[in-house]
Amino acid sequence: MPHRAETESRKLLGRLREALAEDSAGQARLDHVVQLIASSMQTEVCSIYLFRDAETLELCATEGLQQDAVHQTRLKLGEGLVGRTAERGQVINAANAPARAGFRYMPETGEEKFISFCGVPIARLGQPLGVLVVQSREQRRFTPDEVYALEVVAMVLAEMTELGAFVGEGAALSAPHQRPEMFRGLIGQEGAVRGTVYLHEPRVVVTNPIAEDTEVELGRLRAAVEDLQTSVDTMISDSGAAGDQAEILENYRLFAHSRSWLRRMEADVENGLSAEAAVEKEQSLARSRMGRSKDAYMRERANDLDDLSNRLLRILTGQGSDTGADMPDDPVLVAKNIGPGELLEYGKALRGIVLEEGSVGSHAAIVARAWAIPLIIRASRITAEALNGDTILVDGDQGIAHLRPDETVQAAFADKIAMQARAQERYASIRDEPAQAKCGTVISLNMNAGLMADLPSIESSGAEGVGLFRTELQFLIRNKMPKRSELSSLYGRVMDSAKGRRVTFRTLDIGSDKVLSYMKPNDEPNPAMGWRALRVGLDKPGVLRMQLQALVRGAAGRPLTVMFPFVADPSEFQSARAEMDKALERESILGHPLPENIEIGAMVETPSLGFAPQSFFDDVDFLSVGGNDLKQFFFAADRENERVRRRYDTLDVSFLSFLEQIVTRANASGTPISFCGEDAGRPIEALVFAALGFRSLSMRPPSIGPVKHLIRRVSLEEVREVVEDARTSGAQSVRKAVTDWLVFQQD
Ligand code: PEP
Ligand code: MG
Numbered sequence: 001m002p003h004r005a006e007t008e009s010r011k012l013l014g015r016l017r018e019a020l021a022e023d024s025a026g027q028a029r030l031d032h033v034v035q036l037i038a039s040s041m042q043t044e045v046c047s048i049y050l051f052r053d054a055e056t057l058e059l060c061a062t063e064g065l066q067q068d069a070v071h072q073t074r075l076k077l078g079e080g081l082v083g084r085t086a087e088r089g090q091v092i093n094a095a096n097a098p099a100r101a102g103f104r105y106m107p108e109t110g111e112e113k114f115i116s117f118c119g120v121p122i123a124r125l126g127q128p129l130g131v132l133v134v135q136s137r138e139q140r141r142f143t144p145d146e147v148y149a150l151e152v153v154a155m156v157l158a159e160m161t162e163l164g165a166f167v168g169e170g171a172a173l174s175a176p177h178q179r180p181e182m183f184r185g186l187i188g189q190e191g192a193v194r195g196t197v198y199l200h201e202p203r204v205v206v207t208n209p210i211a212e213d214t215e216v217e218l219g220r221l222r223a224a225v226e227d228l229q230t231s232v233d234t235m236i237s238d239s240g241a242a243g244d245q246a247e248i249l250e251n252y253r254l255f256a257h258s259r260s261w262l263r264r265m266e267a268d269v270e271n272g273l274s275a276e277a278a279v280e281k282e283q284s285l286a287r288s289r290m291g292r293s294k295d296a297y298m299r300e301r302a303n304d305l306d307d308l309s310n311r312l313l314r315i316l317t318g319q320g321s322d323t324g325a326d327m328p329d330d331p332v333l334v335a336k337n338i339g340p341g342e343l344l345e346y347g348k349a350l351r352g353i354v355l356e357e358g359s360v361g362s363h364a365a366i367v368a369r370a371w372a373i374p375l376i377i378r379a380s381r382i383t384a385e386a387l388n389g390d391t392i393l394v395d396g397d398q399g400i401a402h403l404r405p406d407e408t409v410q411a412a413f414a415d416k417i418a419m420q421a422r423a424q425e426r427y428a429s430i431r432d433e434p435a436q437a438k439c440g441t442v443i444s445l446n447m448n449a450g451l452m453a454d455l456p457s458i459e460s461s462g463a464e465g466v467g468l469f470r471t472e473l474q475f476l477i478r479n480k481m482p483k484r485s486e487l488s489s490l491y492g493r494v495m496d497s498a499k500g501r502r503v504t505f506r507t508l509d510i511g512s513d514k515v516l517s518y519m520k521p522n523d524e525p526n527p528a529m530g531w532r533a534l535r536v537g538l539d540k541p542g543v544l545r546m547q548l549q550a551l552v553r554g555a556a557g558r559p560l561t562v563m564f565p566f567v568a569d570p571s572e573f574q575s576a577r578a579e580m581d582k583a584l585e586r587e588s589i590l591g592h593p594l595p596e597n598i599e600i601g602a603m604v605e606t607p608s609l610g611f612a613p614q615s616f617f618d619d620v621d622f623l624s625v626g627g628n629d630l631k632q633f634f635f636a637a638d639r640e641n642e643r644v645r646r647r648y649d650t651l652d653v654s655f656l657s658f659l660e661q662i663v664t665r666a667n668a669s670g671t672p673i674s675f676c677g678e679d680a681g682r683p684i685e686a687l688v689f690a691a692l693g694f695r696s697l698s699m700r701p702p703s704i705g706p707v708k709h710l711i712r713r714v715s716l717e718e719v720r721e722v723v724e725d726a727r728t729s730g731a732q733s734v735r736k737a738v739t740d741w742l743v744f745q746q747d
Helices: 003-021 026-041 080-088 144-162 214-239 243-256 259-270 275-292 296-317 340-349 363-370 407-429 457-461 472-476 484-498 534-539 541-555 570-589 614-619 627-634 653-668 683-692 701-713 716-728 735-746
Strands: 045-053 056-063 074-076 092-094 116-124 127-136 181-184 186-189 192-199 331-335 352-355 375-377 391-395 400-403 442-449 466-470 503-506 560-564 598-604 622-625 673-675 696-699
Touching: 003 026, 003 144, 026 045, 026 056, 026 127, 026 144, 045 080, 056 080, 056 127, 074 080, 080 092, 080 116, 080 127, 116 144, 116 275, 127 144, 144 275, 186 363, 192 407, 214 243, 214 259, 214 275, 214 296, 243 296, 259 275, 275 296, 331 340, 331 391, 340 363, 352 363, 352 391, 363 375, 363 472, 391 407, 407 701, 442 457, 442 701, 457 701, 466 484, 466 696, 484 503, 484 541, 534 541, 534 570, 541 560, 541 570, 560 570, 560 622, 570 598, 570 614, 614 653, 622 653, 627 653, 653 673, 653 683, 653 716, 683 696, 683 701, 683 716, 683 735, 696 701, 716 735
Parallel strands: 192 331, 331 352, 352 375, 442 466, 442 696, 466 503, 503 560, 560 598, 598 622, 622 673, 673 696
Antiparallel strands: 045 056, 045 127, 056 074, 092 116, 116 127, 181 400, 186 375, 192 391, 391 400
């Protein structure tokens, strides 16, 4: 950075510090700031636009434009050069602004005299807060030094905006983090709760963006970077990582030792920023690059830098998760993303969870669902807005979070919660009653589980048994392969808690999105259709054998039910069953008691199995339709891809005909069949499955009440007629016909 720009920038920041330290109201401060910048930069115009709401920028102060336009001129995000600067998070430097694409003339400002324009985003940690603009009459591009000086000033303005320095008398802006905000995300787990924000990673607050003493700040920065480097080196040498993982960590280490990163931050400090503000300036740039880059490798690298910057900020400010707020009584966890292990550490105390990222099929989502904790995923920007202690309403049914809601929203939400509580009471009153439809048919309702902590729900939900125990969750929440003895004791405890009710253990279903951190990752082009579940178990039978032995030992002579996931052809089932036979033989030789009775089943998750020879249906002891996978392969629509996940209806007649065919074939062999995908827990879907002939359904425990309630109100024979009529009418889905009929039943 040339010497002149350094001194100019430092001088300007020095004057800004004085202006900001004055005990004046928000608007007076802003006015002073624009005057200072315009005079230091020798431009005719300097203006500050700040966000009024997530979509609208407002001219909040100006030197050089019409004063009447202040707080009157507003632009939408992306509108005009100012709106574009904010939207792209990038500097726009135009010698001839009117000729620039996207230019929009705002007559009330009197800006027609000013030809050149330079807009610099005011952003904190990638979150846009506003735009700093300079304009001049002369047609010229602003020099790189000038742009750099503006970026440094914008960084300080971002910190001050965040601290609420421009709020107050006459400023017509509300303080940050005080307005009610609504976040629209996606449904991870239904349910409505009111709670208090508890941030997984509390925001770091920087109160001193401008350096008082550059040498001191440089010393602080260098010492913090050294600390960071030592801690990263230790972390890596302690991790014992090998192969690909070691390579990834090595890249991370190199970044921590990067000279150019340190040099850029040093230059920012030399230009007047404090050490913290310098870290944030580079981090903000990295974040906006990350958002723009299409290259996955570059995004990964920018992610590393983001992570390292967070660590560095914690070192510099002494703030961090360990010094975060105490957990409130009604915590709603707000995080960018969270792993299942971390979620388990927080435990069931959480009232709700709102994530910026995440996916419905993620392990954390599975854990949240198992615990019936309302979960919203993909609620963008929420970690930038929410503060520890804010009130938050989580509407998991709609995928909406209301942060700092106003009274009307709170009242409407309280009504919704009360209504749900009344429904829960209704379900509790039928908990011990059978799911018997009016026509007399009884449907067995079971629960899905995967953690020991799920088992108490067996009593409270009224489940007949566990229709699907996802054994991989035990593997996923650990950081090393569990031992056989640990597993057998766990399986034994699961059976103890079930108190004689049937528990269907599904053998390990890893691969696809379920990746074990301690197993070598497989770089597969399409993991959902790759080396997963039983395919892994048969090709590398060590773990499968260990698990089957653990199941036999855990049963300790009691009846045992085991099913194999992702069977695509009968020979795979036969090989898996042969493994079970060998395990039984080995256990018997070792003198362990064998199960009193053993049932071995297969999951129907691939369309091919529906067309298997009838002998397969004769061979299996039972079948369970894994609708999540079966549907994704039937419609060729990735269950993890939000774009296509809901594109095809489960009640589509083609899918229903396929399901019916599977039920008919199972019945012809006298083989019990159940449905254990997520759809079994949706009342209308459950009703239609029962009408098609499924006599057993397995679902999340909280779904049992609503499903039972609906089944008991109708005759399945009548539902079947409605489904038939809809099918013959040529409808693509029977959903409308069934819901219309149900409404009619209610009248
Ligand atoms: C399914 O695919 O429907 C199923 C129950 O298995 P998972 O969701 O664990 O893949
Ligand atoms: Mg599956």
